Amino acid sequence: MSERNGERPTVTAVVNPVSGGGAAKRQWPAVAEELSRLGVTEVTVVESQSSEHATQVGAESARTGALTVAVGGDGHVRDVAEGVMTVPGARLGIAAAGRGNDLTRHMGLPHDPAGIAASIAGGSTRSIDVFQVTRPDGGTSIAVGNVYAGLDSVATELINRLRWMGPIAYRVAPLLAAVRWKPVTATVTVDGERRSARAHMLVIANSGDYGHGLRMVPSASVEGGEMQIMLLHGDRSKYRLASLMKQAKTGSHVGRPEVDMLTANRTVELSFDRSVPVHADGDYLCEPPVTVTIVPAALPILVP
Secondary structure (H helix, E strand, O other), X not given: OOOEOOEOOOEEEEEOOOHHHOHHHHHHHHHHXXXXXXXXXXXXXXXXOOHHHHHHHHHHHHHHOOEXXXXXXXXXXXXXXXXXXXXXXXXXXXXXXXXXXXXXXXXXXXXXXXXXXXXXXXXXXXXXEEEEEEOOOOOEEEEOOEEEEEHHHHHHHHHHHOHHHHHHHHHHHHHHHHHHOOOEEEEXXXXXXXXXXEEEEEEEEOOOEEOOOEEOOOOOOOOOOOEEXXXXXXXXXXXXXXXXXXXXXXXXXXXXXOEEEEEEOOEEEEEEOOOOOEEXXXXXXXXXXXXXXXXXXXXXXXXX
């Protein structure tokens, strides 16, 4: 972030106290110390009490002209960003401190305190795409990384209950969830073109990275101006999914016959033949149906 009239920015750090098992609270003091060395001394710290509170604080901070920094994981970044985006041109800094940190990994953002502080104090701006997700009740939410539903969203529900296990939960939960999983009939309409299939999961990707380092949709880009969609159809045994998840570490799974890749330039509509949780950026969003619309270059992020 460039200086204005020789003055350093005022910063509001929105800290999620539960992100990364408390990592956000532990990390921010080190970032603040580095900011002080760079001349940024006007820093307000607010601990978020809920997703809604994080969005509210983000909006209030942006309205004052302060630089808002989301200190937490991918879901917390989404919550704070939703508030920041209510003020046109307001920018967001990210201090990654979650379990997965897949968005910052995808964007190549620093994870060390010195690098984070340098981005906040003197970085440039990179405007990324976001998704607007319309829920069945007509309400809307944003997603910054990915929207997904199926076996992986069921597994994420289990991951969130196994927080005490740390990163290993990302490997254990999918296997446990697969034991009881049965494929669904998914109906997906991509820019008006409708198709149905028996499926294990569907991912609508902006970053394409989630699950603590998995490259689920390697063709996705937060600056692509389009949505990349991965449909894992269910005509193969669910017990083959273990090998697929192993391949997802490098993105090579997209060449498998049970994986279909689609591209949307405007909207994706998704429904299932039974109730399955829809997740956005690692958190529960709603039950289907949902409509996902891309909003190109909508969120200015501070980068090195």
